[in-house]
Amino acid sequence: MPNEIKKYVQKLIAKGVREDGRKMDEYRDIKIEYNVSAKSAEGSARVTIGDTVVVAGIKLDMGTPFPDRPGEGTIMVNAELLPLSSPDFESGPPSIESIELSRVVDRGIRESKAIDFTKLCVKKGEKVWLVFIDIYPINDAGNLFDAAALAAMAALTTARFPKYDEKTELVDYYTRTDKPLELEKKPISITVLKIGDKILVDPTDREWKAYDARITVASLENGNISAMQKGGETPLSPEEIDKMIELGIAKAKELRKVLDKK
Amino acid sequence: MTYAKREDGRKFDELRPMEAKVGVIPRADGSAMFKIGKTIAYAAVYGPKALHPTHLRNPETGIIRCNYNMMSFSGSGDRIRPGPSRRSKEINLVMAKALSPVMDLSDYPNTVVDVFVELLQTDAGTRCAGITAASLALADAGIAMKDLVVAFAVGKVGDKVVVDLDYSEESFEEGATDIPIAVMPRTGKLTLLQLDGDITREEIKEALEKSKKAVKQLYDVQKEALKAKYEEK
Amino acid sequence: MGKLNVKDKDIVVPGEELADGMDILPAAGTYRDGDKIIASQVGVVSTNGRLIKLIPLGGRYIPKAGDTVIGKVVNMSFSSWFINVGYAYDGVLSLKDASSEYIDRGADLTRFYNFGDYMTCKITQVTRAMNIDLTMKGPGLRKLTGGKIIKITPSKVPRVIGKQGSMINLIKDKTGCRISIGQNGLVWIQGDDPAMEKLATEAVKEIEKKSHIPGLTDKITKFLSKEAKTTTIPKETKEIKK
Numbered sequence: 001m002p003n004e005i006k007k008y009v010q011k012l013i014a015k016g017v018r019e020d021g022r023k024m025d026e027y028r029d030i031k032i033e034y035n036v037s038a039k040s041a042e043g044s045a046r047v048t049i050g051d052t053v054v055v056a057g058i059k060l061d062m063g064t065p066f067p068d069r070p071g072e073g074t075i076m077v078n079a080e081l082l083p084l085s086s087p088d089f090e091s092g093p094p095s096i097e098s099i100e101l102s103r104v105v106d107r108g109i110r111e112s113k114a115i116d117f118t119k120l121c122v123k124k125g126e127k128v129w130l131v132f133i134d135i136y137p138i139n140d141a142g143n144l145f146d147a148a149a150l151a152a153m154a155a156l157t158t159a160r161f162p163k164y165d166e167k168t169e170l171v172d173y174y175t176r177t178d179k180p181l182e183l184e185k186k187p188i189s190i191t192v193l194k195i196g197d198k199i200l201v202d203p204t205d206r207e208w209k210a211y212d213a214r215i216t217v218a219s220l221e222n223g224n225i226s227a228m229q230k231g232g233e234t235p236l237s238p239e240e241i242d243k244m245i246e247l248g249i250a251k252a253k254e255l256r257k258v259l260d261k262k
Numbered sequence: 263m264t265y266a267k268r269e270d271g272r273k274f275d276e277l278r279p280m281e282a283k284v285g286v287i288p289r290a291d292g293s294a295m296f297k298i299g300k301t302i303a304y305a306a307v308y309g310p311k312a313l314h315p316t317h318l319r320n321p322e323t324g325i326i327r328c329n330y331n332m333m334s335f336s337g338s339g340d341r342i343r344p345g346p347s348r349r350s351k352e353i354n355l356v357m358a359k360a361l362s363p364v365m366d367l368s369d370y371p372n373t374v375v376d377v378f379v380e381l382l383q384t385d386a387g388t389r390c391a392g393i394t395a396a397s398l399a400l401a402d403a404g405i406a407m408k409d410l411v412v413a414f415a416v417g418k419v420g421d422k423v424v425v426d427l428d429y430s431e432e433s434f435e436e437g438a439t440d441i442p443i444a445v446m447p448r449t450g451k452l453t454l455l456q457l458d459g460d461i462t463r464e465e466i467k468e469a470l471e472k473s474k475k476a477v478k479q480l481y482d483v484q485k486e487a488l489k490a491k492y493e494e495k
Numbered sequence: 496m497g498k499l500n501v502k503d504k505d506i507v508v509p510g511e512e513l514a515d516g517m518d519i520l521p522a523a524g525t526y527r528d529g530d531k532i533i534a535s536q537v538g539v540v541s542t543n544g545r546l547i548k549l550i551p552l553g554g555r556y557i558p559k560a561g562d563t564v565i566g567k568v569v570n571m572s573f574s575s576w577f578i579n580v581g582y583a584y585d586g587v588l589s590l591k592d593a594s595s596e597y598i599d600r601g602a603d604l605t606r607f608y609n610f611g612d613y614m615t616c617k618i619t620q621v622t623r624a625m626n627i628d629l630t631m632k633g634p635g636l637r638k639l640t641g642g643k644i645i646k647i648t649p650s651k652v653p654r655v656i657g658k659q660g661s662m663i664n665l666i667k668d669k670t671g672c673r674i675s676i677g678q679n680g681l682v683w684i685q686g687d688d689p690a691m692e693k694l695a696t697e698a699v700k701e702i703e704k705k706s707h708i709p710g711l712t713d714k715i716t717k718f719l720s721k722e723a724k725t726t727t728i729p730k731e732t733k734e735i736k737k
Contacts, residue, residue: 003611004567008643017689019643037383041299049287055312055382057335058519078334078344084306084378086289091329093345132341134334136380138304139287173339205289292553312553312583319623324583346620364509366535368556371625373583401509404554404648406535408526409510448510481510488508488537492552492707 009210013195018207024200028052030258032154042176043159049202051141053085056151058159058181059132060107061170065125073120073128077106079135079148086140086205104189104229105135105149108218112187112226114156118181122164129161131181142204145216146255149189149245153259156183173186186259187226188252192244194234199244201251215241217248221256227248265420269430270299275472277414277426277479282395282487284402288354292403294487296395299428300385305395307403310373316375324367330392331469332381338429353389360393360413360444360454363385366406375405386429386440391416393444393454398484412480413444413454416469418461423468425476441469447481450474474480503542506707507549514547524549539707552707554647556581556679558621563636565644565677566629568612571604578616578629581649581679586627588616593631613639614681615675639675642685645696647703649680654706655699662702664711669719670695684711694722 012019022028028050036055037044043058065072079102081089089095094102109115120129133155135148159181163172192202193211203211213232219225225245230236236244272278278299287293290306297303310324316323330353334342357379367375377399379392390413397411410437417424418439419431433440439459443452497516501507513525514532514579521527524536525547538549558564558580566578569585576593577585590598593607600728608614612716616637630636647655656663667674672686682699685694701718705711 004613006643008641011641012689015689019693021690021693037302037333037336040337044335053287055333057333059335059341068475080298080344081310081381082331082378083329083376084290084304084380085287087308098465132334134341134344136333138380139289171340195348272579291555310583370583371623401537402553404536404551404650406524406554408533409507410508410536446510448512485508485511489506492506 001115005206008209008222010196010209013198013200013207013210015168018034018200020204024198025251027202027251027254030150030255032150032258032262034154034158034262041056041155042162043155043157043181045151045154046157047147047154049143049147050204051139052143052145052147053138054135054136054144054151055138056133056148059134059176060161060167060171060181061130061132062122062127062164062236063130065121065128069117070125071121072117072125073130074117075115076129077102077133077135077152079105080139081144082136082138085137088140093202100229100231101145101148102135104145104216104227105133105152107227107229108149108187108189109152111187112218112220114153114183114185114187116184127169140205141231142206142208143191143202145191146189146202149187149218149260150255153186153188154262157259157262158179160258168257185220186256187218187220188255189216189218190248190251190255190261192248194232194240194244196235199240200249201247215244215248217245217252219249219252265422265434267425270428274422275425275475277476278428280480280483282398283490284398284487285420285491289327290399290403292399292401292405292419294395294398294402296391296398298377298387298391298394298426300383301387301391301476302382303388303391304380304382305392307396307398307399307405307421308378309377310367310370311376313372313374319372321371322368324370324373324375325363326358326362326367326377328354328377328379328396330354330357330379330389332384332388336381338384350357353392356454356456357389357393357396361396361400362455364397364408364411364446365387365400366408369406375400375403380383384429386427386432387415387442390442390444394480394484398487401488409446409448410481411444411453412477412484413442414449414473414476414480415440415442416473417441417459418469423465423472425469425472441466443470443473445473445477447477450477499542499547501540504541504707504709505540505647506537506538506552508537509535513540518545518616521544522548524551550707551650554650554684558582558586558618558625558627558679560618560621562618562678563615564618564679565639565675565681565683566614566616568610568614570607571610574600576604578614580618580627580629580677581681582625582626582627584627586618586629588629588631592619592629595632608638611646613644615639615677615683618684639683641706642673642683643692643696643700645682645684647680647682647699649678651703651706652676652678652680654711655702657712665712665715666695668696670698694719697722
């Protein structure tokens with residue numbers, strides 16, 4: 001029953017103030033660590049935004065293509081809201097929240113064509129690479145959407161293909177090649193919250209409990225948008241949506257700098 | 263059958279390099295990260311809290327429940343399917359049994375303490391790393407404990423009795439025996455003992471004898487990590 | 496003659512041998528095994544004559560009769576409220592203990608205390624099975640409206656209050672906030688100025704973090720005056736306050 005938290009945060013935001021003293025459009029400190037599971041995963045990264053920590057790992061597997069896309073590999077995104085990371089999450093089958101998180105990260109990458117699926121094809125109609133992106137929050141101090149998308153992108157930048165033996169048709173996970181997983185684009189997701197009549201980014205877990213509406217905007221280097229998702233029960237006017245997109249694109253530029261610093 | 267030298271240059275009774283930190287998950291009541299060699303475990307503790315289903319409640323004391331999971335990308339080889347397996351369920355059980363002898367939850371009747379362990383990267387010894395991390399997280403949560411618990415494997419690789427097998431040793435072609443143990447450092451008593459392999463009674467005795475130095479060393483790592491949280495920066 | 500292996504203010508962890516000898520007596524956070532006294536918690540050593548105890552550095556609240564706590568209404572029945580006081584199971588506030596005025600059976604209880612309301616209340620009774628009875632009758636017991644609730648480690652509560660309330664009064668003076676502290680580690684803070692609420696919150700958190708370090712009062716005094724200067728109040732806030 002986060003009722004009191006919600007009331008308090010809403011009252012504060014109405015005054016134009018955030019609990020931790022940040023400006024509405026201000027992010028907490030962002031840190032990216034690469035290859036945090038280098039022995040096990042083909043690519044991996046840990047993203048820290050304030051107290052929020054999310055890890056992502058990439059596994060590359062050989063599979064058969066979909067019949068309607070014989071010359072294309074694909075990606076599969078799986079995010080799990082671990083009960084380790086917050087008292088608000090419970091054990092059991094994936095919750096609707098974790099499915100939404102997976103889907104939003106998936107579409108940000110898929111729809112931007114960040115990965116050229118035809119380049120994942122090894123033998124048309126028979127063998128294609130499948131890119132598994134697994135995302136786990138370690139500590140949920142808010143803004144898991146942006147942290148998860150950033151961790152996924154950061155992990156992808158480190159991914160190297162394992163050796164594939166065409167004769168035995170087996171992937172040799174103990175031998176990693178130098179061949180990187182090529183990224184055509186780097187979509188960045190920014191979630192903009194509406195609380196009362198204010199919009200803000202990078203919510204803490206308490207602010208996350210107080211939003212009226214949210215939009216996650218995945219945008220590219222050129223400012224184009226590759227995926228969006230509205231959440232929350234409050235309707236938004238086209239003008240509000242435009243303002244939220246504007247803020248989302250502007251903040252994506254900042255996060256891109258952190259990602260490109262590698 | 264001879265195993266003359268360990269690949270990573272360790273002595274036969276030497277643990278891999280270790281790193282431990284507590285309080286890494288601020289949302290949890292207690293938490294820890296523990297790294298041994300390339301195996302990395304996170305642990306978080308929530309509770310004591312209300313226990314469901316109610317038939318598990320004990321009016322005399324609280325109980326502990328463990329939840330072990332390997333992240334899908336953390337294995338050696340293929341991606342691991344998400345969700346519990348028979349293996350992880352058994353590990354949940356042995357972890358709880360390894361930890362409960364030191365815990366005193368008599369002030370919290372009818373409650374449960376939930377322990378979550380997640381493996382970020384694995385190179386053998388994951389249940390032991392999980393127990394060591396969980397013990398740190400429980401102490402960090404301020405739960406009354408008679409002692410900490412340290413855990414690692416002893417065993418035999420080829421013809422040599424060794425401490426703390428890594429993945430290459432566990433899968434040594436000419437045979438390896440893996441004996442995960444958990445120990446209460448002060449009394450030296452064991453709270454976890456499993457064994458896979460082929461080994462003599464004398465060799466087990468030798469392995470347990472060799473574990474003593476490692477127990478002390480690992481306890482020191484835990485002690486330092488718990489105290490480091492409160493050092494003035 | 497017994498021998499201490501540690502000294503006052505040392506930080507110890509479970510399993511550490513604190514003392515040898517039957518003439519030294521184990522108190523909170525410790526236990527005896529043979530002639531040794533062992534730590535059973537992460538805590539700070541405190542000796543008093545022959546007694547040795549630990550002041551815990553973490554841990555959940557264990558309800559005790561006589562404690563004044565901050566609770567939250569989580570459920571209701573015909574004749575009582577269920578109040579979460581930070582323990583695994585809720586406390587019960589029955590009609591007769593809820594108010595000095597007469598409440599009819601079957602009255603709309605939400606008129607007095609609604610779901611999600613916070614209050615300072617007192618624990619009157621705790622059974623062995625940890626059933627907790629609460630009362631609202633007593634000086635200072637009241638509903639807490641507005642403001643924010645923060646959580647600290649219950650064992651740190653005495654440090655946040657300070658000797659005869661010295662520490663908490665210091666924070667109240669410097670920030671102008673109204674503050675209530677429950678023995679269960681919940682702290683209620685309400686101020687007219689969000690920047691001051693933030694400062695008071697940070698001061699309480701600072702005490703929690705440094706409770707075991709000597710010279711705490713000086714540190715907090717410095718913290719409050721340094722931060723008070725640098726804490727800028729956003730423009731919008733000032734306008735609203737007019």
